[in-house]
Amino acid sequence: RKEVEQDPGPFNVPEGATVAFNCTYSNSASQSFFWYRQDCRKEPKLLMSVYSSGNEDGRFTAQLNRASQYISLLIRDSKLSDSATYLCVVTKSSASKIIFGSGTRLSIRP
Amino acid sequence: DAGVIQSPRHEVTEMGQEVTLRCKPISGHDYLFWYRQTMMRGLELLIYFNNNVPIDDSGMPEDRFSAKMPNASFSTLKIQPSEPRDSAVYFCASSLSVSGYTFGSGTRLTVV
Numbered sequence: 406r407k408e409v410e411q412d413p414g415p416f417n418v419p420e421g422a423t424v425a426f427n428c429t430y431s432n433s434a435s436q437s438f439f440w441y442r443q444d445c446r447k448e449p450k451l452l453m454s455v456y457s458s459g460n461e462d463g464r465f466t467a468q469l470n471r472a473s474q475y476i477s478l479l480i481r482d483s484k485l486s487d488s489a490t491y492l493c494v495v496t497k498s499s500a501s502k503i504i505f506g507s508g509t510r511l512s513i514r515p
Numbered sequence: 516d517a518g519v520i521q522s523p524r525h526e527v528t529e530m531g532q533e534v535t536l537r538c539k540p541i542s543g544h545d546y547l548f549w550y551r552q553t554m555m556r557g558l559e560l561l562i563y564f565n566n567n568v569p570i571d572d573s574g575m576p577e578d579r580f581s582a583k584m585p586n587a588s589f590s591t592l593k594i595q596p597s598e599p600r601d602s603a604v605y606f607c608a609s610s611l612s613v614s615g616y617t618f619g620s621g622t623r624l625t626v627v
Contacts, residue, residue, distance in 0.1 A: 439615055448606055448618035449558070492558070503616065507557040
């Protein structure tokens, strides 16, 4: 089993819709969690950190469920510009390497 | 802040040749990471440094790959000899502790 797993998609949704996807992780000792966004032929960019209490940044909401070992990303009122691949990232300890999921591809249609 | 700077942006080389990829991290960042990304395998961590010291190189595929960080502002990833299966996008990233990476724009390597 992979350490970090994501549904590869693609998720194809109309503009204005709400879309959510999850990412599961296998190591219960994981400490820090992030969502990254990667546009085609570009580098990944940090979208948001994921905190235990959940956090929101505009149309984006990230949540952590430690009991079930998954994190989620919710995008409300989706825009065409939200089309990208979303990577979840999990770290195992404060000084260790970071594990990237393989990404979920999201496509927003007009 | 110029961000993480990688060079070259694109590299096309013949099988068997030596390839050197370069990275300048963000000033003040104490972690530097080298990643490789392919369609088949996604993002793979190759090696990372903390305060210029290699900490984990378990992701380096084989002895043909080597990485150095002679000072806080420069790192290289070398492949010698290169093979077609090394074709990928190689990303360098830096961070302050593990507060979130900043990636460079990547080097797209094609070995023919």
